[in-house]
Amino acid sequence: xxxxxxxxxxxxxxDPRRPRFVETPWGAMALYLDGDEVLCAQAxxxxxxxxxxxxxxxxxxxxxxxxxxRYDLRSGARLGPLGVPLPGxxxxxxxxxxxxxxxRIVLAEPTP
Numbered sequence: 001x002x003x004x005x006x007x008x009x010x011x012x013x014x015d016p017r018r019p020r021f022v023e024t025p026w027g028a029m030a031l032y033l034d035g036d037e038v039l040c041a042q043a044x045x046x047x048x049x050x051x052x053x054x055x056x057x058x059x060x061x062x063x064x065x066x067x068x069x070r071y072d073l074r075s076g077a078r079l080g081p082l083g084v085p086l087p088g089x090x091x092x093x094x095x096x097x098x099x100x101x102x103x104r105i106v107l108a109e110p111t112p
Contacts, residue, residue: 005095007031007105011038019043019053019062026110028053029095032073034060039073040095040107052092059083076111 005024009031014020019030021043028043030053041062043053050066057063061079063070070079076091096108 003109005107006100007107009105010103011099011105014038017057019055019057021053022107024095024107026093026095029093029107029110030062031097031105032057032062034073038097038105040097041071041073041076041092042094042110045069045071046090046092 002025007022014031014033016033019032022029022031029040030043032039044050045052045064045066047064047067047069050064052062052064055062055065060074061070061072071092072079072085075085076094077085078089080086093110095110098106100106
């Protein structure tokens with residue numbers, strides 16, 4: 001498997017209100033805008049495979065539209081009602097994000 005994946009997308013292709021679904025060599029991922037930062041995490045919820053890429057995004061977290069489970073996009077941790085990480089839950093797979101010389105978004109192999 002490749003260590004990186006060029007998406008062909010640039011930052012201007014992303015909507016801060018809606019994650020962008022991306023099929024990668026490692027499976028379905030989604031790109032999220034948090035301020036000026038592009039973040040990447042798995043596209044489907046670890047809970048019951050709900051479509052996180054259709055969820056709401058805010059304050060560095062995504063909320064699954066099926067059961068309202070919330071995940072921190074930087075750590076991958078499931079968040080409780082007060083935004084506190086909940087131990088013992090599966091974390092989201094995440095990819096480091098960079099850009100190439102043309103400004104296209106490049107993903108690194110996911111972290112567990």
